[in-house]
Amino acid sequence: MSNNNQKTFHIHNLIKKFFIYLSGIIIILIFTLTILFFYYVSSAPKISEDDLSRQNITTIYDNQDRVISRLGIQKIEYAKNNQIPSTLKNAIVSIEDRRFYKHHGIDLVRIFGAAVSNIFGHSSGMQGGSTLTQQLVKLSVFSTADSDRTFKRKAQEAWLAINVERHFTKSQILDFYINKAYMGNGIYGMQTAAQYYYGKDLMELNLSELALLAGMPQSPTYYNPATGNLKYATNRRNEVLNAMVRNKYITQGEAKQASHESITSGLDPNHGNVSSSDPNVKEKFIDSYIKEILDELQAQGYNPYKDGLKVHTNLDLNAQLYLYTAANKLVPFQNNKMQTGIAVINPHNGKIIAMLGGRHTGNIMYGLNRAVQTNRSSGSTAKPIMDYGPAIEYLDWPTFKTVQDNYFTFPGTHTVLYDFDKKYKGAMTMRDALIQSRNVPAIRSLQEVGLKKSTIFLKKLGISQKEPYTLQNGIALYISPLQVAAAYAAFANGGIYYKPYYINSITTQDGKTKRFSPNGKRAMKESTAYMITDMLKGVFSDPEGSGTVAQISGVNQAGKTGTTNYPKDSKKSGVMDSWMVGYTKNYSIAVWTGYDHPFQPGSSISERYTKSSQLLYRAIMKYLDYQNHAQDWVVPNNVQAIKVNNKRQLAIYGSKWANSTENNYNLKPYSNNSNMFSSSPSFRPKENINEHSIKDNQNSFPSSYTSSSTSNSSSTSNSTSERINKPIEQYPNNNNNITVR
Structure with a gap:
């Protein structure tokens, strides 16, 4: 065999060995990840229909475990399937999960596409691989804290999404999501959002309004038509309309007509029928304390509006009420502007x-x-x-x-x-x-x-x-x-x-509690x-x-x-x-x-x-x-009481002041009579x-x-x-x- 043939054979042999080794590594990696996946999902929390249907309202308690606030200023309005227009469902699927009706809880195509987009920067790091079902699971039993974005949590989220798809129809899953999504301003659920923003029920909204509501959950603050950035809100609505066109739910003409409508058109300044009968909502006397609680939760990486937390605080509710009453009613001030x-x-x-x-x-x-x-x-x-x-x-x-x-x-x-x-x-x-x-x-x-x-x-x-x-x-x-x-x-x-510190403990939807103690x-x-x-x-x-x-x-x-x-x-x-x-x-x-x-x-x-x-x-x-x-x-052991010019004074034992007549003070030992201390x-x-x-x-x-x-x-x-x-x-x-x- 010639030298050239020997070299060629040697190279081919090395390549063959490389792919064999690589295949072995991949198999081992897949096997390891599979074992790790099932190990993680073995400890996944249970998820029930009640978990999926209830709204994610964070509840805040005082130091006696009494409810003092619920982060939701509205009365709870659950929209049944026949109260949800198909246009809204189509809009949500188009912008959030266009393969929703094809996957079974997780979408491998979506995950691969998200990975490629993130690696090559096509989505500025914003593209996600979670399906609507996974988002629903996360909203139902997990927190959105940065510390919880782990492989273990993702594995459990995927496993539970698969199980949800096995037990509920696609229509039911969409219903759950529509009623659970956080819509800004303390609003949970799109039916209540329709009342709060437009003073109407979902079935009464037009295409432009439904498209905006469908796009809001991604960032309720930025896309809020009442208090958010109107430019961002308009762009988000138009993005939803274009997605609906691509998925052939509406025509280009319908999208163009809806996109020409002002984002503030039809807004109801009176916020429709959302008044709460909960006596713990909007209590003025705890406002400042709750404000600091919200800031602290966000600093800890939680989203109090999405995570459905139970927050136990150090607030003495009776003392807080008396404090409010004293400042507003009992103590005289120069006028009401004096603060x-x-x-x-x-x-x-x-x-x-x-x-x-x-x-x-x-x-x-x-x-x-x-x-x-x-x-x-x-x-x-x-x-x-x-x-x-x-x-x-x-x-x-x-x-x-x-x-x-x-x-x-x-x-x-x-x-x-x-x-x-x-x-x-x-x-x-x-x-x-x-x-x-x-x-x-x-x-x-x-x-x-x-x-x-x-x-x-x-x-x-x-x-x-x-x-x-x-x-x-x-x-x-x-x-x-x-x-x-x-x-x-x-x-x-x-x-x-x-x-x-304000917070004594935080309990997330999956039952995990983080406690805070003095240091x-x-x-x-x-x-x-x-x-x-x-x-x-x-x-x-x-x-x-x-x-x-x-x-x-x-x-x-x-x-x-x-x-x-x-x-x-x-x-x-x-x-x-x-x-x-x-x-x-x-x-x-x-x-x-x-x-x-x-x-x-x-x-x-x-x-x-x-x-x-x-x-x-x-x-x-x-x-x-x-x-x-x-x-x-x-009195501490190292503090000495001394009579100085007939007055009780204090000095540190062993200091020059305790044993001298500096500055011509008349120093005398003070009696050990406890009453003198x-x-x-x-x-x-x-x-x-x-x-x-x-x-x-x-x-x-x-x-x-x-x-x-x-x-x-x-x-x-x-x-x-x-x-x-x-x-x-x-x-x-x-x-x-x-x-x-």
């Missing part, structure tokens, strides 16, 4: 038990939630978390540390820092400076501890921003009521920060939390405290006020924002009040109504503590907390109101990113004289 944002947190675990995004909001659903806005200055509520907390944590300051209240300009500027009374008090204790909310001592304290350490302290409390903090932030942080409540909760529980991290020493708390009690109880209006007899509480005045160059007087944040061992509450557009005429808070935040806080805390009374805080009464008045008692006590302002507890101002700061589509107005940078409290 509020409120967050209530359980300090033991970070659970958000109540939240209010606004008052007198009308019929707007899921509107602006002021409880999570981060573009309004917190005023002096910043002082414990940025100034004095870090000073105790890193410098071991005692509560009697001398701080100076004297003339001050911010370094490198001519900006003078004032207090509300435009006076200086000279040397004073840190306790008195915090209780009286003096500005200069707070900023001087921040200078001593340093911005670097204060930034670290804030970050441990869940507060950060992209731009570096400045000294001005020591009396004005741009943070939300939710962030403030979570930060102060760490003082309440002894120094542990819990990231606030606290130590943010500060227990001694720091206790010493700040001990000082902040005086905000309520001390005659010179800035929050005396919010004092509640028998309640062991600590807290801080915060208000901001208008910049000097704005030529406006009054107050822009008024805050009250307070806590017991069981609850942390932050209240903001102000106007969404503070620079518009009539949008400044008069001195009288700067107290609305305190009254609102007082009403809520009084109600909550009556339900779950909190004991007083216990606690102001908690041994009893709690058994009063009945209800609307009438609160109204009687609070509809008129207490005579103890004084001008000394109303003034504050904003300072320069860069705000963090905004949370809502239409945010309330941001403060302008202010390089003028600054006054805050």
Whole structure:
């Protein structure tokens, strides 16, 4: 045999071996995939006719397993087969699954075509291989979360689709799909969509309207003719019409005539006959909480409008109802335009038990939630978390540390820092400076501890921003009521920060439950939390405290006020924002009040109504503590009580402050009598907390109101990113004289 023949034979032999090996690999791969397929389908959930026919409404529960919301604003209308026009079925099949009547649940031709299209980019990655039956199965027993898009789920979906095709006719499958599809705006099913969008039943709709409904399930938001993008909606309708022409269900002339019709033609602004009789639908008092639930579900990868979830939340429904009532009916506000944002947190675990995004909001659903806005200055509520907390944590300051209240300009500027009374008090204790909310001592304290350490302290409390903090932030942080409540909760529980959360568990249609549990991290020493708390009690109880209006007899509480005045160059007087944040061992509450557009005429808070935040806080805390009374805080082992100038003060054991006479203080050991460490009464008045008692006590302002507890101002700061589509107005940078409290 010649060399050429030998080479040819050798090459042919290698090719033969290659194909033998390749065939073996393919056979092994097919065998392995087959085994894996049947292994996966062995654990597939069961699917019943009830699963296929019911609408995928996500149900939301409170912390007592009571239904508080169902994501469907309409009454359920199931369209029977004789109520569904054949034109609609033809349109759906044409756009979603043109081989629907030929396959048996899965379409291998469609899957192969989708794979080729995706590989070569012919469909921009949007082409799918799922049949209508598979889509129905997914809507009935699976979630649409990104994490569930696995081979196992696809295998189970295909297996169940085959079984559905064995037990139900094609007409029944289409009926199920038509009644289950999500159609936007909380609408499930195309019969209800016909009423909501056009005020008609399906049998009354024309070709253009039916084509749009058939195409909407792919993206109900974009293709929504009422609130979506009209260009996208028009293109989608025309795409359906062209698909119907290709499948010979309509002529080109019919398609052309329908495509010339305006996409908004025939829309019913009154939304037909879809009013719900469900008392849990559109409840205004839970609106802001539900809005955050929906955002969280989507952030987790779920589609709350398609997945039919059971969501158990941390909401205390009774507390939420009382919160809504107090803000809208019980506590006096300047007018109905004056707004509020409120967050209530359980300090033991970070659970958000109540939240209010606004008052007198009308019929707007899921509107602006002021409880999570981060573009309004917190005023002096910043002082414990940025100034004095870090000073105790890193410098071991005692509560009697001398701080100076004297003339001050911010370094490198001519900006003078004032207090509300435009006076200086000279040397004073840190306790008195915090209780009286003096500005200069707070900023001087921040200078001593340093911005670097204060930034670290804030970050441990869940507060950060992209731009570096400045000294001005020591009396004005741009943070939300939710962030403030979570930060102060760490003082309440002894120094542990819990990231606030809404959802306790999520259960999908296939019965799988994902649970959420607190994961606290130590943010500060227990001694720091206790010493700040001990000082902040005086905000309520001390005659010179800035929050005396919010004092509640028998309640062991600590807290801080915060208000901001208008910049000097704005030529406006009054107050822009008024805050009250307070806590017991069981609850942390932050209240903001102000106007969404503070620079518009009539949008400044008069001195009288700067107290609305305190009254609102007082009403809520009084109600909550009556339900779950909190004991007083216990002094930690490393904190020493000392009598200084006949006043009880605190210091860290072993620090120079506990064992010296620095600054000529008259230091004496404090008695170990437990009463000296606690102001908690041994009893709690058994009063009945209800609307009438609160109204009687609070509809008129207490005579103890004084001008000394109303003034504050904003300072320069860069705000963090905004949370809502239409945010309330941001403060302008202010390089003028600054006054805050």
